[in-house]
Amino acid sequence: GAVVSQHPSRVICKSGTSVKIECRSLDFQATTMFWYRQFPKQSLMLMATSNEGSKATYEQGVEKDKFLINHASLTLSTLTVTSAHPEDSSFYICSARDKAGENSPLHFGNGTRLTVT
């Protein structure tokens, strides 16, 4: 149980175009999902917290107009990279918890490797 599906796993796009990444909780409902960005050989950097039915909370330094997050249902959050540029090339990964409780871990999607040419 507690599966998070992320799509696409890999995408190549041209500079100036937009890319949408989907994150779905397959067997649980997630009122909160987290979006991370990971540069090569580095740790996960939280970009934003996605809340179902309300605006996402962005971390300092993350452009909300560039990284649009929509959490329209209890099982789906999307991250749209608008007007992508080569510096947006990175590994993006989403996560969610299937329940509250101290021992409940974050469950991660398999990530999306974005390359902007």
Place this chain on the structure above:
Amino acid sequence: AQKITQTQPGMFVQEKEAVTLDCTYDTSDQSYGLFWYKQPSSGEMIFLIYQGSYDEQNATEGRYSLNFQKARKSANLVISASQLGDSAMYFCAMREGINYGQNFVFGPGTRLSVLP
């Protein structure tokens, strides 16, 4: 200030031997959770083991165990009988508080290489 510190950027271990990956944390919360994740080269994040701040016993999950020293604020991961498939990045993470929507803070990671 770094909330999670992993001082070993890279570690090598011989196959079948045990290895300890260090993690120290910083929090003023009384209730928190510590988690270890494995990230193979394919990129997915695999949850390994959890230790709660109030747990009196060290957590164990198969070949993984956690050496939890609360007073020293350390939560080291011990992998016994290393296998080639254990080669990966390992991240220590902390969740402060118990709220469902609370984010986890990740350490910089340790790259483990298991040698045949």
